[in-house]
Amino acid sequence: MEISVGQWILIAVLILVPLLYEWSATFKYFCKMAFYNGWILLLAVLAIPICAVRGRNVENMKILRFMLLHIKYLYGIKIEVRGWENFSLKEPYVVVSNHQSELDLLGMMEILPNRCVPIAKRELMYAGTAGLACWLAGVIFINRKKTDDAISVMSEAAQTMLREDVRVWVFPEGTRNHDGSMLPFKRGAFHLAVQAQVPIIPIVMSSYKDFYNKKDRRFTTGKCTVRILPKVDTRGLGSDEVPELTESVRKMMLATFLELSGEPSQSRDACSQ
């Protein structure tokens, strides 16, 4: 049997790709990230028709969660959750969590409460099938370039939370932060909680530094601890108290982040200097 040029190329690729994958940490990083996004886009293809039956509905978030839960096993990431008891509130609340990377999706899906929708940048809505799946699951999209629009969407969310018994998940840093610390917090999430007069539940995901670093292009297996902190009440607070509330929650989260990540607690605060 004769082997054609195309078949030789295929054989070479099948041999070279696994070798390169093992030899080069950078190649491995790109493969793993590409597969991560590709896999989610593919899963979304399956999720869309299932979610579409109900139309745009926060209950669809359960379907996305269920379909995404296995990814941590594919990547060998162990997630330990502490503080489950702090999630036992019946009423709506605002979850605030640190935002290190798109891998946060794994920690988020591990603990996502029922009827809880994330607030995401509008660009995610255009991320193909994933965007459509997010829209069907009721993800709230904001335009970060238009502050007034973003604020009015969030004010509307305050009413929706109460009217439809919905919880909202916000990344108050407002962008991904790969630096191993926490950026200053934007105040939107805290205005939202004060306007709705609902508690805030802070969530801290420990640093990914042992298994993931975007700058060094390193992505191995590892462990992440997710800590659910006790609720912070906002009853009786007004918008004047939002800056102080924001700072106190951030301080608590940063201390927890440093503790979980095994860092000394006095240093590495990107905001306080």
Ligand SMILES: CCCCCCCCCCCCCCCCC(=O)SCCNC(=O)CCNC(=O)[C@H](O)C(C)(C)COP(=O)(O)OP(=O)(O)OC[C@H]1O[C@@H](n2cnc3c(N)ncnc32)[C@H](O)[C@@H]1OP(=O)(O)O
């Ligand atoms: C199976 C297949 C599945 C496929 C799909 C898989 C996905 C599954 C779902 C998961 C999706 C997860 C997606 C997560 C994506 C994460 C993100 O996109 S993070 C980025 C977006 N999020 C945020 O930005 C939230 C945090 N940002 C804010 O809170 C901001 O404040 C803002 C509301 C966006 C406005 O930002 P900015 O324009 O920069 O302005 P500021 O300086 O922050 O604020 C100006 C001013 O306004 C005050 N203010 C803010 N919010 C309010 C408010 N709601 N009400 C009243 N006033 C408000 C603020 O305090 C400032 O005034 P001050 O006087 O300076 O205090």
Ligand SMILES: CCCCCCCC/C=C\CCCCCCCC(=O)OC[C@@H](O)COP(=O)(O)O
């Ligand atoms: C916890 C967020 C995870 C969302 C993962 C959705 C994965 C969708 C899969 C394929 C689409 C490819 C587009 C990748 C978009 C990554 C989403 C994300 O992590 O948003 C970052 C956002 O917050 C802050 O944005 P910037 O850091 O300011 O730019």
